[in-house]
Amino acid sequence: MFNRIHHTAIICSNYELSKEFYVNTLGLKVVAEVFREERKSWKLDLAVNDLYQIELFSFENPPERPSRPEACGLRHLAFEVDDVEKVAQVLNERGVVTEPIRIDEFTGKQFTFFADPDGLPLEIYGR
Template sequence: MFNRIHHVAIICSDYEKSKDFYVNKLGLTVVSEVFRVERKLYKLDLAVNGIYQIELFSFENPPARPSRPEAQGLRHLAFEVDDIEKEIARLNDADITTEPIRVDEWTGKRFTFFADPDGLPLELYEVE
């Protein structure tokens, strides 16, 4: 039986740009950072609200992948928030563009999408 999701791995095209985005703009916490010489890649472990959840990788010349929320494969990565308008303002202040707020027709909860530097769709999902 599964306990929970352990982590999500993200491969970026520009390590420094993505590190700045996830750490300085989104506010995730660095758990560890290593450079793997044999594979020529960085691996940055990040925590969301104190819980290790994201691995950011920098492989050389990774192939592009469709990444809109409706593309086949992993649809998006969602961050739970208490106040969506406050988080949208924080992201917009960091020059991150967000889509208009939508309402989930089944749950009545509000959500919106934005993108990381490689166009990976990210979501804010309000739980309050």
């Protein structure tokens, strides 16, 4: 019935700050960017490894939502990487604070968490 997840939508509180983070800090590729005048809203389509996957939105005065990893609802967004230690080091060099690297007790894979400018939990997970 389902083929794959098409995209994840993220609403940010500061569009320019979040755009800078996702494009320049994380290195995601801009697919398209539009301003929707009737909504006073930016929409930025981003690609992860050349596959369109993330929509970044701005809205005037969006309500806050709990976003700790254990809050009810979407827990986090995870990016698969080849080398967790190397990617964490690059993120740290770019000013992103990552948690200590852990090992998934079921898969044996490395992973760690960090946050976007709005505190949305993001994860890097070893291949």
